[in-house]
Amino acid sequence: MTSVTASAALVKATAAPASFTFRPLEIDKDIPVIHNWVNREYARYWQMQDTTLEEVRAAYVSIMQGKDAKVYMGFHHNEPAFLLECYWVMNDPLGAYYDVHSGDYGFHILVAPPDNRIPNFTWNIFTTIIDFILSDPAVQRLVVEPDVRNEKIHILNKRAGFEYQKIIDLPHKQAYLAFCTREQYTAAKAVDKTAFIYSRNIPGLGEFAFRPLAISGDIALIHDWVNRPYAQYWQMQHTTVEQVRTAYAAIIQAGHSHAYMGFYNGQPAFLWESYWAAKDPIGKYYDVQQGDYGLHLLVAPVERSIHRFTYHILRTIIDYILTDPDVRRLIVEPDIRNEKMHVLTRRVGFEYQQQVQLPQKTAYLAFCSREQYLAHDNNLINTPSFK
Structure with a gap:
């Protein structure tokens, strides 16, 4: 199965109130920025704290060499704003923990440490990413496996329509396994935009x-x-x-x-x-x-x-x-x-x-x-x- 996109071109997303862009990860250019992010306290659930620059580099070289795995660097007004990892579950170790469907697509997101808080900033990034992933008709269902302690991402996932099904013990964390179909996401997003009374x-x-x-x-x-x-x-x-x-x-x-x-x-x-x-x-x-x-x-x-x-x-x-x-x-x-x-x-x-x-x-x-x-x-x- 092919990736969501094989293009190295910059992807533009302007459906959200703020304009976001992202492109495939460039190791030499992006690793110093990512190394800074993953070693912050807020990124503890990313499982890369206390790593060196070379360790982060090696980790992302390995991810990008994996079958059908993709990594993107995201920007807000041309400034680094988020990191996105995507993978087909059938080709990932996660597939051993449940009955994988054809079209199951997983992703991880890490938002940059904010200088100034912007209302709905992470939500707009999140929906921009999902819209991008679902632009590929081969993707039928989204899959996430967040750390059970990561309360912030649970709220974000559920707001987007993810249903949490069970807890699984992965080698590096205890995680929730959650799924979101196209229909669930569309319904959740439509509700989120409903006019206030x-x-x-x-x-x-x-x-x-x-x-x-x-x-x-x-x-x-x-x-x-x-x-x-x-x-x-x-x-x-x-x-x-x-x-x-x-x-x-x-x-x-x-x-x-x-x-x-x-x-x-x-x-x-x-x-x-x-x-x-x-x-x-x-x-x-x-x-x-x-x-x-x-x-x-x-x-x-x-x-x-x-x-x-x-x-x-x-x-x-x-x-x-x-x-x-x-x-x-x-x-x-x-x-x-x-x-x-x-x-x-x-x-x-x-x-x-x-x-x-x-x-x-x-x-x-x-x-x-x-x-x-x-x-x-x-x-x-x-x-x-x-x-």
């Missing part, structure tokens, strides 16, 4: 936005989030992808509830659910008033802490909910152990009224009227500690 820009911080949850494109990423230890109060740990898919299909199909995927500066950042309390099981636990509207919020795992990040997410959600004049009062029922949520909800005006024993948790019932929210917001704006 609401957005809010915070000066100095950026844009918070959301759209309705898309089962086809979002579930893999949500499955990753809800199974993290930090999401213990979401009550979905140790679930499979199919269990998460079934749960959210039920939420979306119910007439009284909704689910939304949230973004921060264009990247998936939070999940929230809403429901009319009168039609929800929570209505059995208190004297429901007309116009009571409930919500749940789960924020994605973050790389670095941003001051008042979750507060601005919650404010964006509530501002949107209150555009509906039928909503008169907000309700939340957080787990009594979820101290972070108690602090957050009180910060925007919720008053805690009673403790209830729900089937899956012991919770507090807290309420916030329109008047409470608006009054509390004005007080916060004028309080120095919140500026």
Whole structure:
């Protein structure tokens, strides 16, 4: 089977917001740059730390001599920006770890250490690479085997539509084996471009936005989030992808509830659910008033802490909910152990009224009227500690 491209010409990709180019690796020109990258702490999962220049050179000479393996150097505005390795799985040692299909194509990507953070930079590189690989009709399915500890790449893979199937023990790492068909990638990318139904820009911080949850494109990423230890109060740990898919299909199909995927500066950042309390099981636990509207919020795992990040997410959600004049009062029922949520909800005006024993948790019932929210917001704006 031939490679995706045998041409030595520069490949241009401008479909993404930023313009990227890449070309076949040139050993003499590129190895010093790559040697610098792979010896950085952030590149520890590349398995080449503490290597010499000659060791890196020898490794890439060997890769390029392999059957149907290709290596490319990528550029952003003519500056080195990423490294791409590609291979047909049937000709690679990985093929010994699963039932290989004809047309299975694997790849590895290493992004350069950033001088300045650019929103969606790695995502744009990632989709540019996949678009390039899939330009070859012989490629039917993409295969990746990232280190199980590499959380950043798991999020990126799942956003692109990869489904994680099992853990395998490779000679140099314990890895997840994940696959993505053309159809899965197309669906995930289409979902990612779906127009937001609401957005809010915070000066100095950026844009918070959301759209309705898309089962086809979002579930893999949500499955990753809800199974993290930090999401213990979401009550979905140790679930499979199919269990998460079934749960959210039920939420979306119910007439009284909704689910939304949230973004921060264009990247998936939070999940929230809403429901009319009168039609929800929570209505059995208190004297429901007309116009009571409930919500749940789960924020994605973050790389670095941003001051008042979750507060601005919650404010964006509530501002949107209150555009509906039928909503008169907000309700939340957080787990009594979820101290972070108690602090957050009180910060925007919720008053805690009673403790209830729900089937899956012991919770507090807290309420916030329109008047409470608006009054509390004005007080916060004028309080120095919140500026």
